[in-house]
Structures are given as structure tokens and as C-alpha cells.
Amino acid sequence: MKALSRKALRDLWHLRSQALAIALVIAGGIANLVMSQATLRSLEATRDRYYAEQNFADAWVALKRAPESVAERLAAIDGIARVETRVVAAGNLAVEGFDAPIRAQVLSLPGPGIESPLNRVRVEAGRLPTSGVGNEVLVSEAFAKAQGLRPGSTFRATIHGRAHTLVVVGTARSPEFVYQIAPGATFPDFRRYAVLWMDRRAIESALDMDGAFNQASFRFAPGARTAETLAAIDAVVDRYGGLDAITRKDQLSNRFLEQEFRQLGTMAWLFPTIFLSVAAFLINVVVTRLVGMQRDQIAILKAFGYGPGAIAGHYALVVALIASVGTLIGVAGGVVLGHWLSGVYMQFYRFPYLAFSLDETVVMTGFAVTLAASLAGAALAVTRAAGLPPAEAMRPPAPERYRPSLIERLPGFGRLGQPTRIIVRQIERRPYKALLSVVGLALACAIVMIGRFQNDAIDWMVDVQFRLAQRNDLGVNFVEPVGRAALGELAGLPGVERVEPFRYVPVVLRNGTRAQRTAIEGLPPDGILKRPVNRDLRAAPIPDAGLLMTDQLGEILGVRPGDTIEVQVLEGRRRTVVLPVVGFASEYIGVQGYMALDALNRALGDGDVVGGARLLVEADARDAVERRLEARPRVAGLGVRELEIRNVYESIGESMLTFTFVALLLGIVINFGVVYNAARVALSERGRELASLRVLGFTRGEVGYILLGELALLVALAIPLGFLIGNGLVWYMSSQLTSDLFRIPVVIRPGTYALAASAMVVSALLSALVVRQRIARLDLIEVLKTRE
Amino acid sequence: MDAAHELVFRARGISKVYRMGEVEVHALRGVDLDLRAGELVVLLGPSGSGKSTLLNILGGLDTPTSGHVWYHGKDLVDADDAQLTLFRREHIGFVFQFYNLIPSLTARENVAIVTEISTAPMKPEEALRLVGLGERLDHFPAQLSGGEQQRVAIARAIAKRPAVLLCDEPTGALDSGTGVRVLEAIETVNQDLGTTTIVITHNADIARMAHRVLHLADGRIAREHHNEAPIAARELRW
Structure with missing residues (x-):
């Protein structure tokens, strides 16, 4: 190894704790990048594979009732390669030992003769219902798991007003229900919403739909023109009570998936950008100091004939090593987090498997971006070092020039003690450095807020939706519109x-x-x-x-x-x-x-x-009313407010908590990186000054105040700025996530501000504690004998 | 100086051994020393003779490996860090070769930073006038010459009216003319305030202003002599 490279390694070892703090910030960014990209790509790959394997349809149309012969007319439409019809019904289920109403969508299975049908179900356990046996069903695996149903289990179902006892013969998944959510619901509820598949004839007879269908799925021919084809479908089904035909874009489950991918895409660049910007700033601070301390070494190297390129390369190597360590930690962390996040998604998105893929281009891009950001951060200091004429570099730098700060002209400043004056002038002399430190800390604060904001948004949505806008205890949906007389009947129920x-x-x-x-x-x-x-x-x-x-x-x-x-x-x-x-x-x-x-x-x-x-x-009559309504054939669905609220929190509580925790951790990493490095650099720059004060009789605490008071002031300034940035980011994320499916309210509760501020204060105190050890070790004698 | 003057420092058998990597350096080898109130003592000796180590131990910056140092009867060897800090804060003024001023504070504020933590200090302006800097109160260190910076350092050291003023090569970084002005300031402090003063130097000419001169060599006091008639600092030339 060349001597200069060896020097780079030793310099890095000397700076190890600071370098590690920076590497951790980089790791935070890379981990985020890898996590979101890996999850995104894995989910996309999984979706594509799964859709292809199960022959996911291109379009759907629902109608009231059409004779099977209409299918031929649909198949004849230009741009349609394949048509499959089916019968779909809504139902209510009652599972032994589970009191709450369960909504179900019941779909007919394609006949046995159809080869690789569209939207093919994937049987996970058991078997398909036997053709011609009316009471056998496949149930969605999510529902089966949530309700503990296995092949052989039975439950009661009301379909089209008729009661049936159904036998579970298998559990299954379908590409149409990757996101298995009841129409109109906010979150999936696997216990209270089921998808069932039955033999076509059984459901036809249950619905009096013999020889007819009420839904069709389509495969487009290559090169089909979507808009025209859909219009042609609509024209055919119009007289059969057809609703607008939809493509995958409007298919509920697929729409939620697309939405989620968009959110992941935002996360994939937003967080890494924040982290890598902070890392670039920290590297700038640390390398500037390193170069400052090594002016004489640079001079000697240059005197011996090393060119500016070699000098610049030397410091670039130190920077590249930090970036590499950060990237390595980040990739490892990102893979772990990516698996975790994919796991969370897999709870909501019922894919049968996850094709986890970590694209090496993501890692390479991440490393390249990190390296570029780090080198950019170091560029000024390194260029300046490489350009110094040897003779000048050998002289100590000119003394720092200070002047009374602007703040001192404000009334009241005169009463401040000298230590406070030192702090204020220090900040004013390097306003940009102070500003960037404040911005870095503020970003840390904002990240904690983002981690917590989703909880606030959900609380708020629940409050508005279930306590303000919608105040009923129960909601009843009829199978078909009915006369007002039904209202009198409901009003007559006791309670x-x-x-x-x-x-x-x-x-x-x-x-x-x-x-x-x-x-x-x-x-x-x-x-x-x-x-x-x-x-x-x-x-x-x-x-x-x-x-x-x-x-x-x-x-x-x-x-x-x-x-x-x-x-x-x-x-x-x-x-x-x-x-x-x-x-x-x-x-x-x-x-x-x-x-x-x-x-x-x-x-x-x-x-x-x-x-x-x-x-x-009335509260004590609710159960009775629910049970009486469930038994009514004309009641298609029943909504229970308390259950809906509880369900929101049950389905998302754990993943939210984890997300908050991860964001908190990331915020602390940034905060620590900024405070610790700022303190170490300040200690290195001003160790002599502080040691002199110790000699003059200042206690460690008093000297600590001068060093850490500056950082405390920066943290204090960063918190309100962080609140501001946090609000901006929350607003941005909300705008990114808004679609016709939902809108995320921009709501930040006081608890979130408190959490973010406490995270700032606590992690700053931790850094201060670490640095305090070094104040105690200041060498009072050595520092006085040498000129800096 | 005579025995009538109160004994400020009494050191007996102080030794100091540093470990420099693999090597043991004996900086002091059993030094005995008495210092009386109001004395101006010059420590002379080549580099590595132990001058600074002795000064640091007397000033509470360092502790001896063996031996004892009593300040007004109290043993500094038993003191912990907090007690030594308090000792320096209340009794000792330091002046260093490289001034060690706080660059972000003006001359006045550099003095004030010490007077603010003292019990009965003089005003910063008064201390600066005493060293001939009454006109440059609001200048920052970067705006002052080396000699001026050193006189600010002296003002800072004596503004709290310390019992002892310790100066380590106070003129080491200065030319002769400037050095004399700094020594005049030290002389003023010693004479007007009666501050016990120790000046380290390797410049033998400066010894002529001392009441007593201690020659250090190889960690020991090799020689000691009393100046019957110390000359005024302004008459010094080198």
C-alpha cells in the first residue's frame, strides 16, 4: 500500500467516531432507498408474475342480468380476445362463535371445461368445489385464516335472501382480491369481509339466474384500443342493466396496489435525499476541519512534490471510505427493512408469495449518489487544500477575525456574560455553517414528525368520519330500493x-x-x-x-x-x-x-x-337489533360503527407503530450525526481556547457551557424550523398520496410535536454526554505550550 | 525578601515522571522549594530542564508523581480536579508564551471572562490600564500586536488579584522591545499589587529583574542566587 493511502486509513481511524456518525446518516439514507426500492420492485415483480400466472383480466363489466348468449356478442367486439361470464352475489355470513356480521362477495367458478380461465383462483388448501354440489365453497384464505376456517368447516350464509349452510372445501387467493377490501370500506377487515367461490350452477339457482350472468371479464386482443372497446362493451350490456365497463386501472384491488406503489416511489427518493444532503454537509464540516489541521502536512507533501491531484485524491479517498462504509451498513439495513416492509405489505396485499428482488443497480445507484454527495460536500475543503502554496500552508492560518455581532447591538445584550458572547459570536462568524447545522437538525425533527403523522391523520379521519360526519350506530343496506314503509318497520324495533x-x-x-x-x-x-x-x-x-x-x-x-x-x-x-x-x-x-x-x-x-x-x-339493545336485522332477507349489509372504528386500528396499529419507531430512530441518527460532529469539530477547533479557560479556573461545566451552549442554541433554533419543515413534508406527502380513493388530512397533533422535540433534545443530550467525556480529558498543559 | 514574608508555596521532594510511549521521562527529580509572598522569582534553564513542569505543578495544572506541594499549608497533592480548578480560579494567574486569548472576545471581554467568576476583582479597564492598554479596550485579539496580546493576557491574569502570577516564557514569542514592555507590566503587578510572581524564561538577561533566580537543569534546582539589587525591567536589553 502506498504511504499516502496508509495515511488516509490512519486519518480515518483517528476520526473513527465522527466518521461512524456520518456513515450512519448515510446508512439511514441508503437503507431507506434500498428498502423502498427493493419493496417496490419486489411487489411489482410479484404482482406481474401473479397476474400472469392467474390470468388476470384486462376489463370487467357488471350488469343486472343477461342471457348467456350475450357473451357471444361481447366476444365478437373488435379488440376482445376472450370473454368469460360469471354470476356474482352479495351475501351475509354467520360463523359459529363470531357475533359480528360478516359481509361476503360470492363469485361463481368457471366450469370445469374452461382451460386457464381469466382471474383463475389459486387454491391454497383443499380443493375446488365439486361440480353440481350446491353447498361446497372455496373461501378466501385471508378470511379463512382470520376466522380459523379449514376444509371441512361449515358456516351459514344468506345469499339473495335465502339461507344456506355451506361447507368449506378449500381456501384460495385471487388476483382480483390482492387487496381484499369491502366496497366502501377504508381498510381491509379479513374477519368481517369474505370472498367465496361456488359452483356456477349452485349460485345461479340461489339467485334465480339460470342460464344468465351478471358479470363478465375480458382479455383484450393485442393492440386493442381501450376506450373504443369499453364503449362497445357498454353498448352491448346497456339493455341488460350494465354498468360502465372498467379496466384494471379502476379495478378496486389493483387501484389500491397502484396507489401503494406510488407512495413507495415517493419514499424511495424523499428520505434518501434528506439523509444524503445531511451527510454531505457533515462530511464538509469534518473534512474542512481535517484539512485545517493538516495544513502543515499538506505543505510538506507538496514540498516533496505531490501534486494537487494527489492531495485531492488523498482526501477524496477518506471521503469515499466513509461513503462506502455507510453504503454497506445501509444496504444490509435496507435489505432487512425491505423484508420487514414487504412482510407488512404482504399482510394487507394477499399475494401467495413474494418475489423479493434486490436489484444491484439500486445499490450501485445508491452508492454512486452517496459518493457524489459526499465528494460534493468535501469538494471545497479539498480543493482549497490542494491549491495551497506550500509556503503558505506551512504557516499557521491567520487568526480568526471576530467583530461584535449584530445581536449585541440589541438592548439587553450587554448584560450577557462573556461565555454567552463567545457562543453568539461563534455562530455569527460562520452563519452558513450554523444555518446548515440548524437545517440538518430541523430535518431530523421533521422525519420524526413524518413517522408519527400517519397516526395523527388516521385518528383525525376516524374522528371526522365516525364521530362528526356519521353518527349512526348501525347502517342497514337493502338488497334493492324499497318503499318508505321499511323505515317504519325499522323504527318499530325495540331500542x-x-x-x-x-x-x-x-x-x-x-x-x-x-x-x-x-x-x-x-x-x-x-x-x-x-x-x-x-x-x-x-x-x-x-x-x-x-x-x-x-x-x-x-x-x-x-x-x-x-x-x-x-x-x-x-x-x-x-x-x-x-x-x-x-x-x-x-x-x-x-x-x-x-x-x-x-x-x-x-x-x-x-x-x-x-x-x-x-x-x-340504545347501547344495550344493539346486539338484539343487529341479530334481528341479519335475519332479514332484504338486508344486504349491516355496518356497525364501533366495529368499523376498532377495525381501523386493529388492521394498521402495529405497522404504524413500527413505522413511527423506525422514523424516530432515523431522526435520532441524523440528530446525533449533526450534534456529535459539530461538537467534535468545535472541540478540535477550540480545544486550545477551552483548555485556556480551564487553566484560568473555569470548571468543566462552565467550559462545557461554551462548547455545548452553542449546540443547544442551534438545537433550540432547529426545533421550530423542524416543525415548519415537518408541516411542509407532511403536506407534500399528503398531496402525493391523495387520489380519488382517499385524501390524507394534513393533521399534526400536539403529541407529535412533543415527540419530535423530545427526540431532538434527548439525542442532543446523548451527544453532549459523549462529548463531555472529552472535555474532561482536555490536556491543559499541552495545549498551552503549542501554537495552533 | 526574608523570612518575615509569609510562605506561599512549600514544595518538598517533588518528582514527575512522564511516560512518552515506551520511554519514561524524568521531568523533575526531587525538587525542594519555598516561595514567599511578594517574591519575583525567575526560573532559568534549557529546554527539558523541568521549568514548565514545576510551574504547572505549582499552578495546579499537574500533580507530581511523588513529593508534596503546600499552598498556604494546604497540600495540593491531595486535591481533586474540582478543588484544583477552584484553587486556580481563586489564587493563580497564568500568562503563557502564546497568550491564549479567546479570539472571539475583545481585550476588555477577555479580562471580564475571568473577573466574572472572581470574588473581588478589579475592573477589566483598570487591569488593562495597569498594563498600558487603557486605549485598546474594544479591540479583538486579531487587531492587536503580539506584545499587546500578551499584555491583555497579563491583565487577564491579574485582574482577579491573584496571590500568585505564573508566567511561562511570557516574552518567548516577542521581539526585545515588545518583550520589555511586557516585563514592565509584570514588574508593575509584582511591585504595586505585591503578587508573588514566577517567570519562566531561557533568557538569562531577564533574570536580572528578579529577586531570586533558580537555575534548573535535568529536573533539579542546580543553582540559586539572590539579586541584591534587581534592575528595572525598562533597563533590560537583549
């Missing part, structure tokens, strides 16, 4: 205090070329159990006529209050009407419109009908 009707109508809203498939909910204008709220969380009144819509929907469609909009109704008489938009409401989950129920029925040309009802029920 029911209030009944309010509603009606959901699936629609396509159009404004020029913009269109959105959604639903309009009809509500009584004087209702109190469901009240849309606006951004200020005040009730948005339901207009007597016209449409109230969520602001998100208004944005998608580009309409404002006062504009009109075309409403194509997708059920009943399937009218298309034009309605005025009268106002906006604000919602976090989904997008939809609201109308007065009467106005909605009038616009649809239907009579005075309701689609369901919200109930307020």
Missing part, C-alpha cells in the same frame, strides 16, 4: 331511537371530457346521523335541489359551485340528467355526491324509495 333513510345510486359524472364513476347519496336534508362536512368541519347543508359533491370530486371534474354537470345514472331507468353543482363537502375516503333524497328520487324518475337506513340504537 331503535332514530331512523334516517339514504339511497346510494351509482353514476358517471361528466363535465366535458372529464368523467368520474362514483355514487350519489340521497339524504334527508334535516338528518343528523349523516352530515357531510366542509373543510372547516362544519356541516355542509344538503341542498333541496342540486348536487353537493366532495371537493376532491370537484377537482377531478373541474367544476365549481354554480356549474352544471351531466349525471348518467347506472341503475333503474338509467337516465342521464343535468344537475347544478351547489356546493362542496370534504371527505377523506372516496369521492361522491350528495343530494336531498327526494330530489334524487325525482331526478331518477323513481318513486319515494330508500336504499338503506342509518339507525341510532
